[in-house]
Amino acid sequence: MAEKAATTLHALIRAGSDEATALSSPGGVPLSFGALRALTERTIVALNAQGIGRGDRVGIVLGNGPEMAAAFIAVAAGTTSAPLNPAYKADEFAFYLTDLNARLLIVAEGDGSPAVAVAERLGLPVARLHPTPEEGAGSFTLSFGDMPGGAPARGGPAEPDDVALVLHTSGTTSRPKIVPLSQRNVCASACNIRTALAFTSEDRGLNIMPLFHIHGLIAGILAPLAAGGQVSCTTGFNALKFFGWMSEVRPTWYTAVPTMHQAILGRASRNAEIIKANPLRFIRSSSSSMPPQVMQEIEAVFGAPLIEAYGMTEAAHQMASNPLPPRPHYAGSVGIAAGPEIAIVDEDGEPLPAGETGEIVIRGDNVMTGYENNEAANASAFTRQGWFRTGDQGTLSEDGYLRITGRLKEIINRGGEKISPREVDEVLMDHPAVSQCVTFAMPHDKLGEDVVAAVVLREGESIPEKDLRGFASERLAPFKVPAKIVFLEEIPKGATGKLQRIGLAEKLGLA
Missing domain, CATH: 3.40.50.12780 (ANL, N-terminal domain)
Structure with missing residues (x-):
């Protein structure tokens, strides 16, 4: 044809x-x-x-x-x-x-x-x-x-x-x-x-x-x-x-x-x-x-x-x-490679055998050649062999069916809408009462994930949660506005002192 x-x-x-x-x-x-x-x-x-x-x-x-x-x-x-x-x-x-x-x-x-x-x-x-x-x-x-x-x-x-x-x-x-x-x-x-x-x-x-x-x-x-x-x-x-x-x-x-x-x-x-x-x-x-x-x-x-x-x-x-019948399709699997090549690699970008968990990588005619004006992102996004790193973790079965086991990235996936936590952070940090902010995902029974922000206020400041959400809603599309804002004295930090989004919902009892 x-x-x-x-x-x-x-x-x-x-x-x-x-x-x-x-x-x-x-x-x-x-x-x-x-x-x-x-x-x-x-x-x-x-x-x-x-x-x-x-x-x-x-x-x-x-x-x-x-x-x-x-x-x-x-x-x-x-x-x-x-x-x-x-x-x-x-x-x-x-x-x-x-x-x-x-x-x-x-x-x-x-x-x-x-x-x-x-x-x-x-x-x-x-x-x-x-x-x-x-x-x-x-x-x-x-x-x-x-x-x-x-x-x-x-x-x-x-x-x-x-x-x-x-x-x-x-x-x-x-x-x-x-x-x-x-x-x-x-x-x-x-x-x-x-x-x-x-x-x-x-x-x-x-x-x-x-x-x-x-x-x-x-x-x-x-x-x-x-x-x-x-x-x-x-x-x-x-x-x-x-x-x-x-x-x-x-x-x-x-x-x-x-x-x-x-x-x-x-x-x-x-x-x-x-x-x-x-x-x-x-x-x-x-x-x-x-x-x-x-x-x-x-x-x-x-x-x-x-x-x-x-x-x-x-x-x-x-x-x-997933293929159409009569070939099988499985719940919990996103199917077989349908266009680009797909592989699972370790942290060094080396291919892993079937059944092993690693990062999902792809290459093919449908894949972009690189982010625009962003050498740093491109250096980390592509392996030496020219594979694009998806940032997702998964496994490939012997017969080529792919399962996604988790996201390496911290992007919030709210019912298919992808939200950058950093973007929400920056909006909330614009409020004069806010000293620190970390936006993260909270599990949601229908959307998969919803947006939550942990906020530390400046000394002597106070603001109702609904007012801070209103401030965000004037600057962000509705799907990006946090469903919940948690006020803390201090945001839990990782071993190196970094504020960590992943696992924060569990630490704060929101999971």
Whole structure:
């Protein structure tokens, strides 16, 4: 099949026939592959006319839905797209837009996002996206206001080694790192997922994942399109609307994080007729570990296999995936290598035999070549043999099934949302009453982990917990705000006197 060789987004979206539906939305007019390709060409020409071309960073702040999916594809096909979480506060937008060295910001017409005021303060041009849903789900035009225009340094469709997508990953010991993913990386991952899940032009996905995340962008949108299949783009996850969407869209599959699956499961019994009338080929789960009990219940209720996969931003999402039947898939395992090579290594980066516990490492066409402008991080992230260290610990069985036994990193994984404790520390430390702060993970029965901060106040100071949480909520997206703040006289330290996040929940009796 010709699409196997796609190494650019421009080529990837050629998989479907002109008339076949590429994008749809509940209640909307379908957008064909022919129309998606034409929209992409028009967008590249429009951006080029404003002097924005290959390698130029374009921040995209749009709500979930078909416009976000189409804008991501069209922008990334000719420039470098930088999707940002619309829930960010002004300070966060200022950090990310500056750190990315963005050349343009795209927001929806009439959107009062704080990103607009931040862009104006930074002297960053803002383009307004006007949806034209009557021309097909996701269809849009861009208006550039009084941008002066001009010729880009490099125009036209992007080439395989151009950067398609930049995202930040949370770090615990440093500021968030920039992950540049090339056209080749992104297309390799989309094709790996297409192969692992045996997508065809007959598949219809129901996307409920946020489209500022690698999971939603690659698995939710690009992988099915790479097979000429279609994706129905919702406005975002809503357990109350899920079964209505399922009845209307008649999907063959969907992908989500475990907390979403659990919420869907909670409403499944009253929607048994819809489930029966719309059999799914499979259900996919990724971004945090799926409790085995939940997996068994979902499979029983939906009568479909739950395929757990393992991904991360630096690998343009997928690294491992459980195979489809008739091959076995196991609860507690993230499956077999599904694209990149996977190995388990010791502290020196030397390979370990099957069954031994060590760090999970990967290498392949979907893996980034390195963090941007961060030699120190790259020196520790790659082994001498060119393997990328995931920071996760696990084992590989004799037959190649991977189990993750723990995270080496201290990143908090709140229902699939990755949070840098250092980022939360820095916000809380800005409060004049706070002397010391360590943010860490506390176990949570539904989210897996939640955010907690241990705080030492300055001498003579006092502040109610709710006031300090309110201070944080003005500066951080809601999912990053600590669910609990513990006030201490002194934060427990490790043997070398360092403040340690790992094990702090246990030490403070919060586990």
